[in-house]
Amino acid sequence: MPSPQRPAVDMHHLRQVCATCSLRELCLPAGLNAAELAAMDPLVERRVTVPRGGFLYRTESPLQSLYALRRGFMKSSVLHEDGREQVAGFHMTGDLIGMDGISTGSHICDVVALEESEVCEIPYGTLERLAREIPTLQRHFHRILSGEIVRDYGVMLLLGNMRAEERLAAFLLNLSQRFSARGYSSHEFQLRMTREEIGAYLGLKLETISRVFSRFQEEGLLAVRNKRIRILDEGALRALVGMHTCQA
Numbered sequence: 001m002p003s004p005q006r007p008a009v010d011m012h013h014l015r016q017v018c019a020t021c022s023l024r025e026l027c028l029p030a031g032l033n034a035a036e037l038a039a040m041d042p043l044v045e046r047r048v049t050v051p052r053g054g055f056l057y058r059t060e061s062p063l064q065s066l067y068a069l070r071r072g073f074m075k076s077s078v079l080h081e082d083g084r085e086q087v088a089g090f091h092m093t094g095d096l097i098g099m100d101g102i103s104t105g106s107h108i109c110d111v112v113a114l115e116e117s118e119v120c121e122i123p124y125g126t127l128e129r130l131a132r133e134i135p136t137l138q139r140h141f142h143r144i145l146s147g148e149i150v151r152d153y154g155v156m157l158l159l160g161n162m163r164a165e166e167r168l169a170a171f172l173l174n175l176s177q178r179f180s181a182r183g184y185s186s187h188e189f190q191l192r193m194t195r196e197e198i199g200a201y202l203g204l205k206l207e208t209i210s211r212v213f214s215r216f217q218e219e220g221l222l223a224v225r226n227k228r229i230r231i232l233d234e235g236a237l238r239a240l241v242g243m244h245t246c247q248a
Helices: 011-019 034-039 124-133 135-161 164-181 195-202 206-218 234-241
Strands: 046-050 055-057 065-071 073-079 085-092 110-113 117-123 188-190 222-225 228-231
Touching (some): 046 055, 124 135, 164 195, 164 234, 195 206
Antiparallel strands (some): 046 117, 055 110, 073 110, 222 228
8 A cells, every 4th residue: 555645745844844853863863964964855755644543554565665753653563364453563753664664575564643643754765875875874774773673672572571560561661761762751651552552562461451550550660540651660660670671
């Protein structure tokens, strides 16, 4: 399924907005000189708004672009033949989405907006060409790919070695770190996903997720109000995770 069709965006305005974007350092490498920055002008082709519940792309659609998530929250998921959903990841502002299609040329999962979201579309062919011409950009892109591998490794640990309490603690600590890296509070944040979606990501049933959240509240680790989470005892959460990674 091709990328959603949207009206063309004025490129001069788009470049001005990118230059002042608070997420610029998450999307683009630091240290580019003026000529390199000018060469990257065509990198971001347009902005795309995806409504809540809308698809950025679907499984088996051809890889055409990568997407820098400027605003909102999304999930990657795979639907099994029996109707079960396996959530592969959650994406927040500053994340680069679409790399699942690089190896085969087709995407292996659906990406759905959990709230109205906006992405900057980056044509993959243009990115490849510029990466060959600008070593700093190539190294930055390789770091992003490496980060995805580390995150996949973290998920393997979650699903393979951890008990339910450890999985949820690691998940919340990871969200805390990611919010902090974007300038938000690391101890109080809103969950954009449902508990069922968290369970589909961590390999746990909805009832188990609810039980562990309740236990964390009773033990004073968290304060939970609907989807609002406040971490009260980060040290206790880290002690639960122990030596396991929190990079999921």
